[in-house]
Amino acid sequence: MRGTRNRLWLAGGLVAVLGWPSVAVAAATVTGTVTFAGKPPALKPLAMDAEIVCHKKHGSKPAPNEALVLGNGNTMAHIMVWVSKGLPAGKTWPAPKDPVVLDQDGCVYKPHVMGIMVGQTYRILNSDGILHNIHTLPKINTAFNRGQPATVKEMTTTFPKPEAIFQVKCDVHPWMSAYISVFTHPFFSVTSTDGKFTISGLDAGSYEITAWHEKLGTQTASVTVTGNETKAQDFKFAVPAK
């Protein structure tokens, strides 16, 4: 029937129109594993004799050196991976309402490496109950240097400008170190001991992905994604040959 055909076309058109956004929804993902090549060097654990409280907290198992943390099969933790090129210029992504949390626990910053978005709240906790100090060392944002005595359990701040990875240190405990990067977009991920990173929600397109390690430098890779696909991209870091 002509009327039914018209309704079918209308229905189909409606589905297409209503369904278009779901087709256009950014759903591509880049994922991968970061591993360490070669024999990992033995690094000295963090010496905390200067701070009795934390020394006791770690007891017989001193905190390991954070510069190289490996999982089974030499997978690398503390690698920051992010989309460095290919995102549409001028597009803004809203900063999440949830804060990024940094905790000072056992005189170690947890997490060791993190990413945060411009304007997102940075919540700094002091779980140790002793005097700590948060001293960020950015080059673009204004440095933040405040003492956090035992009684101040929580402090917050934000970073108004995007910036490449910079260090966070404690002026009371020199072995404490963390790294943070400020992004305008949410396409970053930090690996844990399984070495895995996942960056999802990407539009179809070609991107450059960068992986960063605090001592071994950065590596980049080009990735092209379409539709809803999940693309794999692994990274391998090695100690440079002398």
Next chain:
Amino acid sequence: MDIPYTVEVRRDTGLTNGKIGIWLFLASEVMLFGALFASYILIRVGAPSWPRGDTILDVWLATFNTIVLISSSVTMVMAWASLMRHRFETFRIYMGATILFGLVFLIVKYFEYSHHIHLGEVPSTNNFLAIYYTLTGLHMLHVFGGMMVNAYFWGPGAKLWKTNPQWFTNRVEHSGLFWHFVDLVWIFLFPTLYLL
């Protein structure tokens, strides 16, 4: 009210207030520049290497400036002497010359500084330049200050000659003492920075 011994001397000290005042001020200035010279010595002695002044600075320009300043001290004395001899017009000529010499000094220093800055030789480059700029910069400020006072006595302040010539003469003398001090500092600065 009238403060005594502003113009006439007090007999048992033989001095006017202004005379003591300016000498005391110069004593404090000696301590100021002395501290900077002492700092220069400490920094230089502790430095692993120190450039010879003439390798960085223009000795001829500074020699010219030295002659300019010494000449200005001579004209300054002549200005005061003219007042003592009640020759007001001659005073104006000599005082004008003093101010002009000061201006020449400042202009030469301006060229000197801009030349260095052009070459990227700024205070933060090394400690030699840091102390050079600080010492000569502070000295320059004193030259400028002295010139301002002299200009006042050459210009609007000269009215005082008509109402109280003795006081005016004394004030020019005090300004002259300051000017001689500024010259003396340069005479120390010049060999220390440029020649050693």
Next chain:
Amino acid sequence: MSEPVDVAPKPHVAHEVHHEELGFWRKYVFSTDHKVIGIQYSVTGLLFLLFGFCLMMLMRWQLAYPGVPLPLIGSLLGEARMPGGTMLPEFYNELGAMHGTIMVFLGVVPLAVGGFGNFVVPLQIGAPDMAFPKLNMLSYWSLFLGGITMLGSFFVPGGAAQSGWTSYTPLSVIAGTGQTWWLIGMIFLITSSLLGALNFITTIIQLRAKGLTFMRFPFFVWAQFVTAFLLLLAFPPLEAAGVMQLMDRVAGTNFFLPSGLVVSGQALTNVGGGNPLLWQHLFWFLAHPEVYVLILPGMGIVAEIIANNTRKPLWGYRSMVYSLIFVGFMSFIVWAHHMFMTGMGTTMAAFFQTTTMIISIPSVVILTALIISLWGGSIRFNTPMLFAVAFLPMFGIGGLTGLPLGLNIADIPLHDTYYVIAHFHYVVAPGTIFALMAGIYYWYPKATGRKMNETLGKIHFVGSLVCMNAIFMPMFIIGLAGVSRRLFDAGAAYAFAQPTMHWNVVSSWGAWTLAIFQIPFIFNFFWSIRKGEKVGDNPWQATTIEWSAPSPPPHGNFVHAPQAYRGPYEYSVPGAGKDFVPQYEA
């Protein structure tokens, strides 16, 4: 060459009749009259003393109860400084640095030298004003600008200076913006002192009355005279140092920044080659004479009041004067006793500890002479006298406890501990400030024509004396136990400090109670302007020339030019009609 005019000063007739009336601003604000300027300095100094006191009271909460939120006031100070009402370490440092700076440079010196010096000295030497009245006014406004700068520094990002009142490099060079403001403020304050000093010296030499020879000066005049020389000659090196530190901070120079400096684990990229010790030398070259600037006017005030209230001449006037001059000279060659821990060799240390031991001698001479002056006196225990007499043992404790600090070996365990804090506060707080209080009660009638209330004064005195000791005596104990100064938690983090922590509570309650006891003084000060007992020219039956002027003195000070006929302390002269013969009476 002009002929010297006869030395007799022109009659200083009160000139208000002859000059036209000055407007409000020229009369009370931008005045060139030394009395107005003296009152301006005094009020400014007292206000800053109060402010510095408040900073300290805040610190004392943290020291007594580390980490406990401060009720009421804590929330007023904002999250940036006192999150949840508990004090951040950097705020503690701000308070510490500014408490010291304000008390020394904006509190005591303006009051002791600018206030008392300006008001009393011209009157005591029989002069119509200072030698350079306009310069005097400029000096005050320079101080005012310095004070505004220092206060303003609290509001810059990062807060006020936090590197101690000593601003040691390289910490102060890398510190926040507040430090730059501190340096600029110091330049204003130093300029003020320099100009004031040359005014005092010229005035004392040139404008003294006929017959007032140097050895007939009241001891107070001598004290201000020597103090002025110290200010004149010792301050410029700090001015130079301040300029150099400013250049390090602002122009990137490296006067005080050594090579290879690592800050927070990151190596600095500057050229280096500077010397942090250079700052210490330049700073202490001023700051040691500065402490004599803090004490000498006080000694002068105490001397006047003791002579007056014992109705006896001062014992050993001549030895006191020579000691003053000797102290002034020696004060320039002891500075490195503040630097014994900087790694100087034994030769340098031997030199400085010797000069330091030597300088204690004239101080002891002056103190002993003042104590002996009490012997056989007919003592009147009015409020100025109470404060003046209390000064003696308090300064004695402060001075004696300084001796181990002046000896290299003994200084090693004591340097930068609470022992040092106790030592210098004893000399300045129950020392100089008591002397200044005595001076206020003593010269208030001259300035206002009314006496302050005696009962309130005695309450003020007793409370202050007890509280001062409650605050500072325990600090000797804490310091001997090894607790460092400038710890924001008073040593709570250290096991060895635990046995002495409770003394902090005693000190703090002493401080807060001391504040309560200043209320009678503040009330008395203002109430007595209108309601105090009216007095004539010489309510204390004193001998020095200021008491021949009307109370308060008019512009020009004296109706007839005063002349000095004898020494300054002719009390209880045998055969005289009354128990004092004024210096100015024929």
